[in-house]
Amino acid sequence: MLGTEELSGNNLKVYKTMKELGFLSEEKMGTAERITQASRLPKNMVLNALQDLQTKGYARRKVREKAAGYFLLR
Secondary structure, X not given: OOOOOOOOHHHHHHHHHHHHHOOOOHHHOEOHHHHHHHHOOOHHHHHXXXXXXXXXXXXXXXXXXOOXXXXXXX
């Protein structure tokens, strides 16, 4: 995978999980709950990884009515 050298551990696992689930655009975003189930990581680790991915510019969070949605930017 190009450009993911700076990702490690849980960040990389969450990134790969999101890619596998197809959360690649705003129309196809998924919840942290769904990512947690698919990655089999504890929810707090997934949330920390999602925050890290947002900071590094790999993912975006979109606030919605019920649950926030997440999708990859690259």
